[in-house]
Amino acid sequence: MADRLPFEDLYRGYLGRIYAYVRAQVGTSADAEDITAQVFMNAYQAYPRFEARNTTPAAWLFRIARNATLDHFRAHGRRERLRRTIEHQPAAEEDPAGQAEERIQYQALLAHVAQLPERQRDAISLRHSGLSFEEVGKLMRCSEDAAKMLYHRAVKALRESVRRMEET
Amino acid sequence: MSEPRDNLGQDEDLELQALQRQLDDAFETTRPRHGFEDELWLRMQSSRPARSRLRDAWAGFWQGIRAVPAVPAAAVAVGLVVVIGVVLVGYSGLLHSGGSTATSAGGGFQGPQSNQYAGDFGRLPAPVVAGQKTGGATSASAPASAGDYVGPAQLTWTGHLDLAFTVAPVFRYHEPSTNTADQFASALGAPLHGRPEGFLGMYETSDYTLKVRGTVQSPPSSPAYFIFSNLSMPAVEAAGAGPADLASVFLAEHGLVPQWDYTTAVDSSGDPVKVFYQREFNLPGGTTAYLVNMNGDRYGIEVDLSNNRPVLVSGMLPVSMDRANYQIVSSDQAVRAALGGSQPVPVTGTPAPAVQLTQAELVYVLVPAGDHSFYEPAFMFSGTVKINGSTLTKRVLVPAVDPSQRTP
Numbered sequence: 395m396a397d398r399l400p401f402e403d404l405y406r407g408y409l410g411r412i413y414a415y416v417r418a419q420v421g422t423s424a425d426a427e428d429i430t431a432q433v434f435m436n437a438y439q440a441y442p443r444f445e446a447r448n449t450t451p452a453a454w455l456f457r458i459a460r461n462a463t464l465d466h467f468r469a470h471g472r473r474e475r476l477r478r479t480i481e482h483q484p485a486a487e488e489d490p491a492g493q494a495e496e497r498i499q500y501q502a503l504l505a506h507v508a509q510l511p512e513r514q515r516d517a518i519s520l521r522h523s524g525l526s527f528e529e530v531g532k533l534m535r536c537s538e539d540a541a542k543m544l545y546h547r548a549v550k551a552l553r554e555s556v557r558r559m560e561e562t
Numbered sequence: 563m564s565e566p567r568d569n570l571g572q573d574e575d576l577e578l579q580a581l582q583r584q585l586d587d588a589f590e591t592t593r594p595r596h597g598f599e600d601e602l603w604l605r606m607q608s609s610r611p612a613r614s615r616l617r618d619a620w621a622g623f624w625q626g627i628r629a630v631p632a633v634p635a636a637a638v639a640v641g642l643v644v645v646i647g648v649v650l651v652g653y654s655g656l657l658h659s660g661g662s663t664a665t666s667a668g669g670g671f672q673g674p675q676s677n678q679y680a681g682d683f684g685r686l687p688a689p690v691v692a693g694q695k696t697g698g699a700t701s702a703s704a705p706a707s708a709g710d711y712v713g714p715a716q717l718t719w720t721g722h723l724d725l726a727f728t729v730a731p732v733f734r735y736h737e738p739s740t741n742t743a744d745q746f747a748s749a750l751g752a753p754l755h756g757r758p759e760g761f762l763g764m765y766e767t768s769d770y771t772l773k774v775r776g777t778v779q780s781p782p783s784s785p786a787y788f789i790f791s792n793l794s795m796p797a798v799e800a801a802g803a804g805p806a807d808l809a810s811v812f813l814a815e816h817g818l819v820p821q822w823d824y825t826t827a828v829d830s831s832g833d834p835v836k837v838f839y840q841r842e843f844n845l846p847g848g849t850t851a852y853l854v855n856m857n858g859d860r861y862g863i864e865v866d867l868s869n870n871r872p873v874l875v876s877g878m879l880p881v882s883m884d885r886a887n888y889q890i891v892s893s894d895q896a897v898r899a900a901l902g903g904s905q906p907v908p909v910t911g912t913p914a915p916a917v918q919l920t921q922a923e924l925v926y927v928l929v930p931a932g933d934h935s936f937y938e939p940a941f942m943f944s945g946t947v948k949i950n951g952s953t954l955t956k957r958v959l960v961p962a963v964d965p966s967q968r969t970p
Binding site: 402410423430500501504518552553 | 577578581582584585586587588589590591592593594595598599602603605606802
């Protein structure tokens with residue numbers, strides 16, 4: 395218990411990263427908020443049982459986030475997710491602060507990420523949320539090398555997706 | 563032939579690297595909207611598990627509310643129906659087993675370990691028992707509407723009470739002054755409007771009237787504030803939020819989020835929906851004990867919401883408190899004291915019903931004492947009884963501080 399951060403520190407420190415991870419998965423800010431809330435509600439309940447010696451807080455939180463996101467997809471179905479993602483392309487995103495061109499561009503990029511196959515999407519999101527390939531591999535139940543390969547394939551797939559969009 | 567491929571490969575690599583940088587930036591800059599972080603934190607705080615729901619209202623606030631004609635009728639009605647049978651066992655009960663038919667759990671009686679631990683506040687006043695005897699003798703055949711039994715009973719104890727500590731904190735606060743009330747109102751941005759009788763001050767804003775009250779001697783009630791909404795009070799806007807979230811947002815917006823530990827409970831059985839913040843005191847060993855009024859109901863802050871609009875907010879006025887440890891009675895002594903409240907002798911020829919007390923918990927009760935008042939530990943026993951086919955709850959409060967630490 396002595397080496398355990400107060401939960402509020404964990405919450406304040408990781409909320410943004412978890413939100414970004416979830417946001418890249420689901421493609422809409424409304425869903426991202428719902429899932430992020432569920433992630434931290436679950437984490438809050440489970441924190442007394444968290445063992446710092448077994449895993450890092452980041453890996454623990456992202457595992458909860460990953461499970462919550464998968465639960466969300468199971469509940470809503472992939473077709474519904476895609477429909478909502480398409481409907482919420484950047485211009486339709488209800489973000490009062492999102493007027494800057496650069497930000498819109500990033501949201502467009504995340505929308506492309508959200509349309510990748512599940513494991514590719516996951517690899518990119520976890521890696522760019524700050525996790526090491528070793529942590530990504532553990533979360534995705536594969537080796538570190540496999541996680542690297544999956545990630546690189548995912549980035550290439552993303553590039554193709556962006557290209558196709560630019561060509562149309 | 564290979565050069566073009568290499569160039570192509572280099573271009574591809576550069577393109578991928580650029581994409582990765584974009585991804586880094588995208589993840590780095592994608593954050594929830596402003597305010598989401600604090601909203602979610604409040605929701606998490608308010609979602610702490612409630613051990614049980616409160617009854618309809620705080621009887622402790624009844625006296626203050628009664629004095630204010632503008633109180634919403636629903637709140638008054640709720641206050642009226644709360645009649646809970648509590649026998650607050652007097653001091654003498656601690657030292658006598660009483661004439662019950664009890665089979666108390668645990669070993670034999672252990673005498674009070676006098677003067678082993680003298681608290682810093684000196685000898686403490688005993689909890690006020692005046693008025694508690696009223697329901698005891700008169701309502702055996704008239705059960706209270708709130709599902710609680712207020713009449714006499716033959717008590718037995720079949721539960722298990724095992725305390726891991728022999729010393730518990732007592733809290734003392736200085737009676738708040740008009741200055742205290744004015745400062746509280748000032749922090750809310752509510753200017754003084756007057757000082758009606760029974761209140762430290764009345765303050766008004768465009769959205770609500772605030773009244774602040776000091777300690778009430780009988781029935782014992784904590785210093786409190788009451789916010790009565792005007793029609794202009796806006797609804798709390800938070801899409802998808804439940805009553806507890808809305809109440810927390812309102813409290814946060816007004817700087818009224820409790821600084822003490824609490825459990826949240828929601829009564830959404832009627833309109834207004836009531837959100838309760840039940841105050842807890844920390845005990846040795848990391849456990850907590852609820853603050854209860856003389857009826858055994860937990861209290862702290864109550865937010866009444868109608869169509870997401872706060873119509874009445876009543877809560878404990880923040881006061882600074884000192885803390886001192888006092889010796890408490892043993893589990894066996896507490897059980898004997900509780901059973902000492904038995905009334906096996908029929909008053910009107912009808913034997914008092916048998917009530918099996920099955921649960922006990924340490925709680926805190928207010929003990930008003932003039933210039934300074936105290937929050938003292940007490941044991942609350944409870945059990946059920948069937949009266950006319952209805953299952954009712956009987957509660958018994960027993961002071962926990964060792965008799966040797968009390969004023970005669």
